[in-house]
Amino acid sequence: MSTAIAAFNDHRTLTGPEKVAALLLAMGKPLASRLLKHFDPGELKTITRSAAALGAVPITALETLVEELAQQFSRGVDLRGTAAEVEHLLGGVLPPEQVAEIMSDVLGSSNSSTWVRLSGLPEADLAAYVGKEHPQTAALILARLTPEAAAKTLAILPRESRNALTRRMLALRPVSEATIKILENKLRDDLLNGPPRDAGANSQGRVADILNRMEPEQAEDVLSSIAEAKPVDAAALRSKMFSFNDVVNLPAKSKSVLFDRVPTEQLTMALRGTDATFRDSVLAALGARARRLIENELNGEGGSAKEIAAARRAISTTVLQLSSLGEIELTAEAA
Structure with a gap:
């Protein structure tokens, strides 16, 4: 191992966590999975930060560090550590909630935390949103939600749409990180960040939904109270109930x-x-x-x-x- 470390130092000095991150990424998910189970949460966060910021590691340094995997890198492709790679590495080894927590801590409000937050939205809101999107975009959104959220959303979509979107999800090809980033930004703007442009209408819709779930006598009493002060709002609420x-x-x-x-x-x-x-x-x-x-x-x-x-x-x-x-x-x- 000392020879491998020296080879790395010829290129640049890596910290201990960076060396561990490079080795784990080089091993690939099956072998690395066995090792990741032995790290505590604090160590996992440290390694994840290092892997996400690792950048390019020359193939020569990598071959020196992991000689037993030289065959895997014989085509001369350099290793690049990215957040997506390490998230994939953690997946299947740790529970989804723990992966989301670690990635959220590393990446702040980006990537996985966006999809965790989206998965927590009411399925009716998600269904209404994906129902207006292009089918391929809708399939990509559903595929990145948690399985539970995707299932609930699909359940209230029309049968034809539900079946068509599921088929598209099966046929999805890998999408570039840049494309995912654009999609995440749009979803955050549309569904997560602050009040939408039609905040007044949405507020009426939410109140109407609450009133619809109340006992009829209680809902009528509330509407009468609103009508005394804001008759226009009361009429708008009635139209949505x-x-x-x-x-x-x-x-x-x-x-x-x-x-x-x-x-x-x-x-x-x-x-x-x-x-x-x-x-x-x-x-x-x-x-x-x-x-x-x-x-x-x-x-x-x-x-x-x-x-x-x-x-x-x-x-x-x-x-x-x-x-x-x-x-x-x-x-x-x-x-």
């Missing part, structure tokens, strides 16, 4: 799309306690088989008031999600 009772006012096409997404048992539960006119209006939008199934279930008893209210809120939430994705219209005039 949707309750289960509004289902019958949806255009026929929107009803068809909605009931195709809502589980039969959830719709059955939500219809309990409704009057015959309302029930018939909803059932008329279903296929014959689904209608008979629900009618048979409704003939029996079942479901507490709490379960019925939860089912109705869930359907209202689904309506708003589908509307935000542009899959359904809430009014016949806009259809």
Whole structure:
């Protein structure tokens, strides 16, 4: 090892952590993984910083340091230590959360921490965003989210989009760091950094979403209070709100799309306690088989008031999600 160190010193003096980082990067992930497990978190951060800033190491110095890997570098390609390389090296050895913490500490607010923060956003927001992007860009975004966040986002996308994006994710080719950097900057500007340009509209949307999840009597009381001081805001909030009772006012096409997404048992539960006119209006939008199934279930008893209210809120939430994705219209005039 002393000969190897001397060879390195002929080029420039490397610190101990830099030498370790160079060796680990030269070993490759399978062999390096065995060693990384023996470092404590503090040592891992030190090595990660060194690897991220290592830069180019001449092939001659590298061959001297790791003679047993000379065959791997016989084509004369220099080694370059980058943040992406060391993040890849850590992946699979440590839990994703620990990798994200280490890389965030090394890189500040860039790279992995951006995707961790994006993965923490509501899936409805992510779905609405990727739904407006080019499919290839959307696939790249989904592929870099955490698996859990990507799965939840895909789950509320239209079936055709979900399947197409998954196929694109399978076929993704490596993307340059410069391209990823541009994408990250755009995502931070659009989704993470401060209030967007339409902050007022977004605030109304968030408040409307909160009101939609409250008990109807409570929501109406809040709206009445807002109307006394800000009638325009109250009217805007009402236009963004949707309750289960509004289902019958949806255009026929929107009803068809909605009931195709809502589980039969959830719709059955939500219809309990409704009057015959309302029930018939909803059932008329279903296929014959689904209608008979629900009618048979409704003939029996079942479901507490709490379960019925939860089912109705869930359907209202689904309506708003589908509307935000542009899959359904809430009014016949806009259809």
